[in-house]
Amino acid sequence: MDLVNHLEGRLLFAIPKKGRLQQAALDLISGCDIQFRRETRLDIALVKNLPIALIFLPAADIPTFVGEGRVDIGITGRDQVAEHDASLPAGEVSGVTEVLDLGFGSCKLQVQVPEKGDMLESKQLVGKNVVTSFTSLATSFFSQLEGVSDPSQLKTKIKFVGGSVEAACALGVADGIVDLVESGETMRAAGLKAIDTVVESNAVLVKSKNTTHELAELITSRIRGVIVAQKYVLCQYNINREQLAVACAITPGKRAATITALEEPNWVAVSAMVEKKKIATVMDELIKSGAEDVLVLKIQNTRTE
Numbered sequence: 001m002d003l004v005n006h007l008e009g010r011l012l013f014a015i016p017k018k019g020r021l022q023q024a025a026l027d028l029i030s031g032c033d034i035q036f037r038r039e040t041r042l043d044i045a046l047v048k049n050l051p052i053a054l055i056f057l058p059a060a061d062i063p064t065f066v067g068e069g070r071v072d073i074g075i076t077g078r079d080q081v082a083e084h085d086a087s088l089p090a091g092e093v094s095g096v097t098e099v100l101d102l103g104f105g106s107c108k109l110q111v112q113v114p115e116k117g118d119m120l121e122s123k124q125l126v127g128k129n130v131v132t133s134f135t136s137l138a139t140s141f142f143s144q145l146e147g148v149s150d151p152s153q154l155k156t157k158i159k160f161v162g163g164s165v166e167a168a169c170a171l172g173v174a175d176g177i178v179d180l181v182e183s184g185e186t187m188r189a190a191g192l193k194a195i196d197t198v199v200e201s202n203a204v205l206v207k208s209k210n211t212t213h214e215l216a217e218l219i220t221s222r223i224r225g226v227i228v229a230q231k232y233v234l235c236q237y238n239i240n241r242e243q244l245a246v247a248c249a250i251t252p253g254k255r256a257a258t259i260t261a262l263e264e265p266n267w268v269a270v271s272a273m274v275e276k277k278k279i280a281t282v283m284d285e286l287i288k289s290g291a292e293d294v295l296v297l298k299i300q301n302t303r304t305e
């Protein structure tokens with residue numbers, strides 16, 4: 001089938017074709033009940049149950065396609081959006097808008113130098129060689145540091161490499177690098193230390209400023225629902241009315257806790273959404289406050305603000 005001829009009228013949704021963001025992006029898509037089958041080696045997949053086509057692209061290229069309005073929405077890293085925006089000619093406004101923080105893919109784009117060297121601040125790299133995959137962000141970072149508005153006046157030499165950036169210092173190609181740090185293991189293994197942060201990144205849902213496709217809103221709302229479901233659990237417990245105020249302060253819920261009277265006089269059942277990462281502490285506090293029969297339930301999906 002010639003897929004390109006079947007794109008008319010469909011929402012074009014860009015997904016990372018490989019790399020760190022791909023699996024979590026696909027999990028989100030599946031949580032939104034977007035059903036598709038991707039043929040081997042094809043970068044376009046038609047969605048079976050909605051007028052959407054998924055376009056599999058490198059995370060770094062997604063802001064360009066979305067910015068130019070070729071694709072309506074996409075999932076990529078905030079670092080990639082920032083790099084795209086920084087690469088635009090002076091005065092050109094970016095066509096990409098960030099719609100949602102997706103809560104995964106956290107990392108920082110950091111200036112790194114040899115741990116054993118004498119450099120402690122980024123300004124010590126001025127006039128030296130800096131290697132990175134993020135040349136536009138690095139150029140704008142060092143332009144600010146050097147106080148120049150025309151990048152061609154930059155004393156610092158920014159050089160591009162596509163991967164294994166951390167090897168550049170050891171190989172004598174760079175005095176410092178600008179690269180992503182997540183756990184910091186790669187940086188430490190390469191004998192480097194971070195001295196500045198250029199951008200803090202998370203995976204984001206982005207939208208083209210030019211899109212008018214009605215499904216963009218619907219998909220954003222579905223994704224938001226799945227993210228909330230992943231972030232919260234539902235906590236239910238029984239408690240005596242006398243302790244209710246204390247317990248509700250522990251589990252205030254998103255808007256307010258739901259309280260239902262029990263057949264047993266003076267007892268109520270409470271249910272409230274609680275952030276997953278806080279649930280163990282919340283349960284400890286509930287038990288201390290006199291709550292009984294505490295249950296924690298997984299939330300499959302939500303539609304809440």
Ligand SMILES: Nc1ncnc2c1ncn2[C@@H]1O[C@H](COP(=O)(O)OP(=O)(O)OP(=O)(O)O)[C@@H](O)[C@H]1O
Nearest residue numbers: 018019020021058059077079105106107180182201
């Ligand atoms: N430890 C990490 N290292 C790199 N990127 C990360 C990390 N954690 C999260 N990310 C995010 O994942 C995005 C894609 O990076 P990744 O290296 O996986 O892409 P890729 O398309 O495979 O690129 P490449 O081929 O250049 O490695 C990054 O821009 C960043 O937003």
Ligand SMILES: O=P(O)(O)OC[C@H]1O[C@H](OP(=O)(O)OP(=O)(O)O)[C@H](O)[C@@H]1O
Nearest residue numbers: 163164165180181182183184185186187
């Ligand atoms: O702080 P950490 O958890 O160690 O992760 C950071 C490393 O991960 C990325 O590289 P990737 O593995 O994508 O390979 P690459 O060097 O080829 O880009 C990034 O460029 C760092 O090198």
